[in-house]
Amino acid sequence: MQTNFELKRHNTMKIFEVMRGRESVSRKELATLTGLSWGSVSSISAELLQKGIVIAEKEASAGGRPAERLTLSPTQFxxxxxxxxxxxxxxxxxxxxxxxxxxxxxxxxxxxxxxxxxxxxxxxxxxxxxxxxxxxxxxxxxxxxxxxxxxxxxxxxxxxxxxxxxxxxxxxxxxxxxxxxxxxxxLLYYHMQNDPRLTGKNDGFVVRLDDGIGMARLLNGKLYETGDETSFELGHTIAVQDGRACACGKHGCLETYASLRGMREIYQEKSGQNAVAFLDAFKHGDMLAHEILQGATKRLGVAIANLFTLSAPEFILLDGGLFAQFPAIFQEIETSTRENLTDDCNLLFASYKRExxxxxxxxxxxxxxxxxxxxxx
Ligand SMILES: [Zn+2]
Structure with a gap:
């Protein structure tokens, strides 16, 4: 049996969750949305107001007593x-x-x-x-x-x-x-709360393509927590056997071919130019720079297709600075992914937001x- 405190805690969390998803809400709406009694809503909201977690604003009304609308504090905590x-x-x-x-x-x-x-x-x-x-x-x-x-x-x-x-x-x-x-x-948390395409999704991956290649997993509707020191290392799966040396100690890691840094380093080695010239060279139609990006695209397609085949996720969402620098690359990664799959797949692309x-x-x-x-x- 729940103690009074546990019950109040449960009800307070219910109210907080409803408020978190809305601009503002009246006490009456809170009662309807949470299924709690008017008395519970009144006493819990009074406490939240007193602690400064919630603020109240008078609603403009034509006559009678103006109702108050409650909002989670935009300036505290x-x-x-x-x-x-x-x-x-x-x-x-x-x-x-x-x-x-x-x-x-x-x-x-x-x-x-x-x-x-x-x-x-x-x-x-x-x-x-x-x-x-x-x-x-x-x-x-x-x-x-x-x-x-x-x-x-x-x-x-x-x-x-x-x-x-x-x-x-x-x-x-x-x-x-x-x-x-x-x-x-x-990044996974950010998208789960901000991307309507992920609403109601329970299983999927978010892949960050930047100087490194990182990955997180949503499983049964929650962030899958790996061990204290382990994480999903898509960037360090092998793309080429006995391939390029990776800082992790292995050879042929995907990251050494398909991350922004990997591509810059290949460009530097092959052209003798400074690594930072890679992006400019690409923009000016340099053949080598285009070949390097194409190679990266193919390898990312294989890696992502393998991920779909292995785990059958509801979605894989790609994000990261790679798309800010090469906006057209998503289409190419998608084509390459589909070339390596027999079934349909839900590959999504996030519009890049640095923060x-x-x-x-x-x-x-x-x-x-x-x-x-x-x-x-
Ligand atoms: Zn590695």
């Missing part, structure tokens, strides 16, 4: 999200409604560990000063992490970056609870800590 990625740094402040209050991106100018940490600290400090209602910091990190200890174990993209205790460092410096998430997991992983990191924390906020746990 904010979360700061930071995506640390070799393609750039992204900082967002997200409110309880899951909306972005402030957003800033910084280029990755220096990937040396100490310099990078300095940039992260300075920008974090600046945003905390501008938003005094931030209650937590959420880091979205590429590479290998330990979810339990909050340590970024390694990434092949930053110099000297090994076993960096990000959570400990941030908590010590800013005295705010800090969480560390793997970036594809954050999506940082927002997703906040959304994970909002979902996981709602009860703590609501009940001062």
């Amino acid at each position: 904010l979360q700061l999200g930071i995506d640390i990625n070799s393609v750039g740094l992204s900082f967002v402040v997200v409110n309880l409604q899951g909306k972005v209050v402030q957003s800033e991106t910084l280029p990755m100018e220096n990937s040396d560990k100490d310099d990078l940490l300095k940039v992260l600290y300075t920008q974090t400090e600046k945003m905390l000063l501008q938003n005094s209602s931030i209650i937590g910091i959420n880091l979205s990190m590429q590479g290998k992490i330990n979810r339990k200890t909050g340590v970024s174990l390694r990434t092949n993209f930053f110099k000297g970056w090994k076993n960096v205790p990000l959570v400990e460092l941030f908590e010590k410096k800013f005295s705010l609870p800090t969480k560390l998430y793997h970036d594809p997991d954050c 999506a992983p940082a927002i997703g990191a906040c959304l994970i924390t909002i979902e996981k800590t709602t009860e703590e906020i609501l009940f001062d746990l």
Whole structure:
């Protein structure tokens, strides 16, 4: 049997969930939508108002007593999200409604560990000063992490970056609870809450195609949580046996052929030009650059088709900076994927939003800590 407290907790969560999906709601609508009694709705909403989690606004009415509309506070209990990625740094402040209050991106100018940490600290400090209602910091990190200890174990993209205790460092410096998430997991959360094509979906994958290739899985309607230190490594599946050397220690990994960095490196090796010239060369119709992209497209098609064949997911959603740099590539990846499948597949493409992983990191924390906020746990 549920105790009174458990019952109240359950009802409060019901009310919070209904409010999270709506701009604003009256008490009467809340009662209808939650199936709770008028008395329960009144007493719980009074408590939420008192804690500042909810605010009330008078509704304009022609006569009689104006009804109040309730909204989750847009300015209190904010979360700061930071995506640390070799393609750039992204900082967002997200409110309880899951909306972005402030957003800033910084280029990755220096990937040396100490310099990078300095940039992260300075920008974090600046945003905390501008938003005094931030209650937590959420880091979205590429590479290998330990979810339990909050340590970024390694990434092949930053110099000297090994076993960096990000959570400990941030908590010590800013005295705010800090969480560390793997970036594809954050991207999955972002899309599950923002992409109507994924509504009601239970099984699928989100693949991030940037300098690296990351992947997260939705299983039975929830983010599939792998072990503390493991994750889905589509980028390190073998695309070419005994192929190009990968920073992970193996040879022939997909990432060395089909990630942005992999393609830049192939271009540098074959043309003798600087790696950063790859994109420009492509835009100017350079044959070699086009061949490299075509090779990447073919290999991505095979990898994604294999993923469909292995797991029969309801969808695979592709996202990342690859599409910002080569907008036409999705069509080609889709064609290549279908060439390697006999059945139909639901391959989706997200319009690229640089700050999506940082927002997703906040959304994970909002979902996981709602009860703590609501009940001062
Ligand atoms: Zn590898």
